[in-house]
Amino acid sequence: MPKVKSKISPKMKWLFWSYDIKSLDLEEDKDYIITQTLNYGTWEDLNWLFKTYSRDKIKKVVKHPQRGAWFKKSLNFWTLMFNIKPQKDVFKKAIFNLDPLKK
Numbered sequence: 001m002p003k004v005k006s007k008i009s010p011k012m013k014w015l016f017w018s019y020d021i022k023s024l025d026l027e028e029d030k031d032y033i034i035t036q037t038l039n040y041g042t043w044e045d046l047n048w049l050f051k052t053y054s055r056d057k058i059k060k061v062v063k064h065p066q067r068g069a070w071f072k073k074s075l076n077f078w079t080l081m082f083n084i085k086p087q088k089d090v091f092k093k094a095i096f097n098l099d100p101l102k103k
Helices: 010-016 030-040 043-052 055-063 072-081 088-094
Strands: none
Touching (some): 010 030, 030 055
C-alpha cells in the first residue's frame, strides 16, 4: 500500500516540531499525530483532527496512550470526554515526566 503523504496544514507544523510534516504518513503516524494534536492543539487543530480521523480511531489512541507522551491534564480531559476509565498504571506511564526521581 503506498504511503499517504501528509495533508497536515503548514499552520500545524509547530505541533510536530521533531518532524518534517511532509514526511508524516496520516495512517502510519496516526498515534503520534493524534496524541500531539490532543495535547497541544488549538480549536482549529482539533477541528482538523476530527475531520481527518474517525472518533473511534481518536478514542483508541486515548484508550491506549503512548508511554510518556501525555500531559496529565490533557489525558485526563480526553478520557473524560470519551468516557474512558484507564487502568491507573497505564495512565501513570502515559504521563510525560521530566523528574526522574518522581514516582
